[in-house]
Amino acid sequence: MMREAASSNPVLVDVFRGPRVESCHRGAIAISDIEGRLVLALGDVTRPIYPRSAVKVLQAIPLVESGAADALELSAAELAVACASHSGDRVHLDAVVSLLAKAGLDESYLACGAHWPASETMMRALIMEGKRPRPIHNNCSGKHAGMLAAAVHLGFDPRAYEKPDHPLQALIARILSKTCGVALDPTHMGIDGCSLPTFALPLGALARGFARLGTGVGLLPERARAGQRLMEACFAAPALVAGEGRFDTIVLRGLSGAAFTKGGAEGVHCAALPQLGLGIALKVDDGAKRGAERALSEVLAALLPKAWAVLTDELEGELQNWRGLLVGRMAASEELQGALRDFAGRRDRAATG
Amino acid sequence: MMREAASSNPVLVDVFRGPRVESCHRGAIAISDIEGRLVLALGDVTRPIYPRSAVKVLQAIPLVESGAADALELSAAELAVACASHSGDRVHLDAVVSLLAKAGLDESYLACGAHWPASETMMRALIMEGKRPRPIHNNCSGKHAGMLAAAVHLGFDPRAYEKPDHPLQALIARILSKTCGVALDPTHMGIDGCSLPTFALPLGALARGFARLGTGVGLLPERARAGQRLMEACFAAPALVAGEGRFDTIVLRGLSGAAFTKGGAEGVHCAALPQLGLGIALKVDDGAKRGAERALSEVLAALLPKAWAVLTDELEGELQNWRGLLVGRMAASEELQGALRDFAGRRDRAATG
Numbered sequence: 001m002m003r004e005a006a007s008s009n010p011v012l013v014d015v016f017r018g019p020r021v022e023s024c025h026r027g028a029i030a031i032s033d034i035e036g037r038l039v040l041a042l043g044d045v046t047r048p049i050y051p052r053s054a055v056k057v058l059q060a061i062p063l064v065e066s067g068a069a070d071a072l073e074l075s076a077a078e079l080a081v082a083c084a085s086h087s088g089d090r091v092h093l094d095a096v097v098s099l100l101a102k103a104g105l106d107e108s109y110l111a112c113g114a115h116w117p118a119s120e121t122m123m124r125a126l127i128m129e130g131k132r133p134r135p136i137h138n139n140c141s142g143k144h145a146g147m148l149a150a151a152v153h154l155g156f157d158p159r160a161y162e163k164p165d166h167p168l169q170a171l172i173a174r175i176l177s178k179t180c181g182v183a184l185d186p187t188h189m190g191i192d193g194c195s196l197p198t199f200a201l202p203l204g205a206l207a208r209g210f211a212r213l214g215t216g217v218g219l220l221p222e223r224a225r226a227g228q229r230l231m232e233a234c235f236a237a238p239a240l241v242a243g244e245g246r247f248d249t250i251v252l253r254g255l256s257g258a259a260f261t262k263g264g265a266e267g268v269h270c271a272a273l274p275q276l277g278l279g280i281a282l283k284v285d286d287g288a289k290r291g292a293e294r295a296l297s298e299v300l301a302a303l304l305p306k307a308w309a310v311l312t313d314e315l316e317g318e319l320q321n322w323r324g325l326l327v328g329r330m331a332a333s334e335e336l337q338g339a340l341r342d343f344a345g346r347r348d349r350a351a352t353g
Numbered sequence: 354m355m356r357e358a359a360s361s362n363p364v365l366v367d368v369f370r371g372p373r374v375e376s377c378h379r380g381a382i383a384i385s386d387i388e389g390r391l392v393l394a395l396g397d398v399t400r401p402i403y404p405r406s407a408v409k410v411l412q413a414i415p416l417v418e419s420g421a422a423d424a425l426e427l428s429a430a431e432l433a434v435a436c437a438s439h440s441g442d443r444v445h446l447d448a449v450v451s452l453l454a455k456a457g458l459d460e461s462y463l464a465c466g467a468h469w470p471a472s473e474t475m476m477r478a479l480i481m482e483g484k485r486p487r488p489i490h491n492n493c494s495g496k497h498a499g500m501l502a503a504a505v506h507l508g509f510d511p512r513a514y515e516k517p518d519h520p521l522q523a524l525i526a527r528i529l530s531k532t533c534g535v536a537l538d539p540t541h542m543g544i545d546g547c548s549l550p551t552f553a554l555p556l557g558a559l560a561r562g563f564a565r566l567g568t569g570v571g572l573l574p575e576r577a578r579a580g581q582r583l584m585e586a587c588f589a590a591p592a593l594v595a596g597e598g599r600f601d602t603i604v605l606r607g608l609s610g611a612a613f614t615k616g617g618a619e620g621v622h623c624a625a626l627p628q629l630g631l632g633i634a635l636k637v638d639d640g641a642k643r644g645a646e647r648a649l650s651e652v653l654a655a656l657l658p659k660a661w662a663v664l665t666d667e668l669e670g671e672l673q674n675w676r677g678l679l680v681g682r683m684a685a686s687e688e689l690q691g692a693l694r695d696f697a698g699r700r701d702r703a704a705t706g
Binding site for chain 1: 368371372373378379403464465466467468476477480481491541542544545546547548619637638640677
């Protein structure tokens with residue numbers, strides 16, 4: 001088991017209760033341009049981290065690049081759900097079913113395992129019908145359906161598509177490596193919650209990958225077009241990528257075209273800002289989603305003036321208790337505020353210099 | 354808003370995925386004897402932290418000390434649920450209802466707010482009946498019922514019993530202060546998830562309070578007896594204190610008499626080890642329950658040989674994914690392992706010296 005010397009990343013987010021900090025979230029943030037120049041690096045952005053579901057859009061590239069999306073005439077909803085960590089609502093399940101059907105498959109092929117859907121409506125419906133959740137309710141079922149469709153179109157065996165040595169997973173690993181401009185170390189591989197391989201890579205490389213995804217610069221033309229089409233599908237069908245009330249759906253809807261964001265388990269979040277030519281990758285050390293979403297909100301607000309209006313609730317960070325009383329708030333740490341102020345200052349000087 | 358200089362507590366727990374550390378949990382641990390001597394102090398044990406539900410047994414002392422428990426002929430289940438963060442199963446709701454009824458009250462008096470119960474059985478039952486959760490389903494409803502019964506017995510108005518200026522809350526604050534041997538700073542008060550006041554105090558003081566609770570030494574005789582009776586009720590009815598499959602229920606059942614443990618929100622856990630005359634208090638900086646329970650398991654295993662058998666699953670720390678594949682494990686950090694080795698070495702030398 002490998003453990004690097006415990007580098008102490010800075011606190012990114014403080015959680016206040018009453019007058020005092022009750023908890024805090026440490027982590028690291030990289031913002032990169034298309035050349036891989038880090039325009040902001042807070043904490044250790046060189047240590048490889050597992051990106052988990054934050055790279056689903058890159059894992060979906062073969063679905064488009066292979067010609068499967070064209071051949072199967074996939075809709076925006078079907079492409080968006082292939083990039084999704086969804087709530088398991090009816091709209092998500094319908095898109096997964098139709099994506100599988102177009103590929104000549106059904107949900108029995110899904111290797112993602114089952115969990116209760118985040119959607120309370122769907123959970124209630126399952127319980128009322130006396131049913132248990134199935135793999136299609138897994139938040140990753142769209143990604144798996146997209147991989148199955150790509151595998152079939154490429155002439156691969158759709159069985160065992162989730163194994164690291166399946167040719168589709170090998171293709172996805174090459175895409176991840178090429179896009180992020182970093183070699184993937186096979187000893188840095190873990191198995192994800194949904195049983196797919198997840199390769200650890202540095203936040204700096206991930207941020208560069210998202211800068212390239214957003215702009216298409218530095219990618220093969222067909223890969224750039226595939227990434228573009230997937231992001232456009234997510235902007236066109238933002239509810240498919242997460243679900244109503246959830247962070248990525250709010251951002252994709254409110255900052256359509258300006259910020260493509262995607263979260264992953266254990267506090268990872270990535271973003272592409274096509275108009276600025278920048279990519280963002282962050283991870284909260286302890287894996288807390290609340291820390292990652294709060295930190296990314298702060299970064300987006302520093303980079304995109306419109307983000308303030310879209311992410312008002314997130315940025316105010318009010319914490320209510322079970323009776324709705326205001327008991328605390330989440331706030332960017334002084335370290336994060338300082339880093340973003342420095343970054344804004346450098347940008348202003350560069351613009352006027 | 355106060356934020357002390359970001360003291361960097363050590364990593365207590367590492368979360369591995371495949372070969373690599375994916376996430377980690379920092380925090381601090383205090384182990385104290387009845388005199389307040391810290392026999393182990395890892396991280397910052399002087400900074401005040403909110404103990405949240407970890408001190409429910411101390412908040413329940415007026416229920417016994419006032420004579421209410423005798424007058425109302427409370428059962429072990431009713432006393433245990435007054436110390437509980439329960440799963441909202443039928444057994445918990447029954448105990449809360451009967452405790453309230455003995456005090457001449459009903460669930461309309463509960464000021465804790467409502468949330469869905471952790472119990473899947475009860476959640477399913479509510480959904481099947483088309484109902485929403487009520488305050489009685491809140492994990493804190495037993496504590497609130499116990500406070501209401503104490504307030505009525507003491508001749509206090511049961512309305513507004515949850516407010517910081519209610520005489521019952523003032524009494525509880527004095528008990529907390531006296532037991533832990535530390536003045537409570539009113540500017541260190543927050544409001545808990547269930548709307549009660551929660552006073553920040555140092556882990557060192559909390560650990561001393563639990564050493565005193567466990568032994569009765571240093572407490573007024575009637576307070577020592579009240580604490581003893583509450584702990585005995587929890588050992589007698591361990592399922593009432595949390596719920597089947599949950600950490601505190603497993604410990605209270607498996608280490609009955611040897612370790613009284615109680616967790617609180619945001620990664621706090623306290624324990625009394627009566628036979629060793631020690632108290633333990635720990636907090637994980639980021640608030641993660643998984644980190645707190647893993648760290649406490651490690652401490653208990655170092656102090657109580659029997660804990661190895663009771664907490665085998667927790668100590669093995671295997672992490673499975675949605676298909677049941679083994680994808681990682683949680684482990685004590687080198688820092689925590691080292692501190693516990695040093696502590697064991699000091700004890701052995703003291704025993705043989």
